[in-house]
Amino acid sequence: MAKKLIATEYVSSMRPFTVRRRVRWSECDPAGVVFAGNFSIYLHNAVALFRTEMLGGFAAPAKAISLVFHRALWPDEEFDMAVYVSAVRNSTIEFRVIGTVSKSKGEKVFDGTVTAIFIKKSERKAAPIPVATRRLAEAYAKRCPVPA
Numbered sequence: 001m002a003k004k005l006i007a008t009e010y011v012s013s014m015r016p017f018t019v020r021r022r023v024r025w026s027e028c029d030p031a032g033v034v035f036a037g038n039f040s041i042y043l044h045n046a047v048a049l050f051r052t053e054m055l056g057g058f059a060a061p062a063k064a065i066s067l068v069f070h071r072a073l074w075p076d077e078e079f080d081m082a083v084y085v086s087a088v089r090n091s092t093i094e095f096r097v098i099g100t101v102s103k104s105k106g107e108k109v110f111d112g113t114v115t116a117i118f119i120k121k122s123e124r125k126a127a128p129i130p131v132a133t134r135r136l137a138e139a140y141a142k143r144c145p146v147p148a
Contacts, residue, residue, distance in 0.1 A: 007022075008024060009021040009022070009049075015144055016083065016084060017054055017140075019049055019083070020078060020102060021042060021079055021081065022077070023076060023078075025076075032074065033074060034073040039067055039110055040112075042081065043065065043067065047116075051116075054140055055133055055140075056132065056136065060093075060116040060117055062114050062115065062117075063117035064113070067111070068112070069109075069110050070109055071101075077101070078102040079109050080099065080102050082100070083095055084144060084145070085137045086141070088129065088137045088138050088141065089129075090126075090128055091117055091118045091128055092115050092126075093115070093129065093137050094113055095113065096146050097114070098112075098147070118130070
């Protein structure tokens with residue numbers, strides 16, 4: 001009997017960087033739909049994978065997060081999260097994540113953004129984005145622009 005890998009989430013595409021995730025029953029509320037608070041976890045996990053795989057990994061806390069919900073998700077449903085770099089500023093990088101149902105033709109689940117801020121730990125103040133990280137982020141944003 002062949003073994004089957006069962007993953008909760010994995011990178012399904014590098015261009016645009018896309019994370020596919022399967023909803024677990026434990027992520028749902030008593031009505032059987034994903035609890036709204038779990039969407040921020042999905043969003044952060046997708047951005048964390050992107051930062052590690054595409055930007056060399058870095059530690060930068062979130063300065064801002066936003067989510068707009070378009071539809072519910074159900075247990076065992078698969079959805080995709082495409083990650084884009086929507087802005088590179090002096091000390092922040094804004095990531096846009098578009099969630100869609102995997103088996104549909106782009107049916108939106110959510111739109112989200114996470115803004116990461118670089119901090120000089122010794123002073124606890126904003127710091128400029130490291131040059132190498134800036135270059136990687138800007139290059140990715142050029143290769144994979146946020147869809148209109």
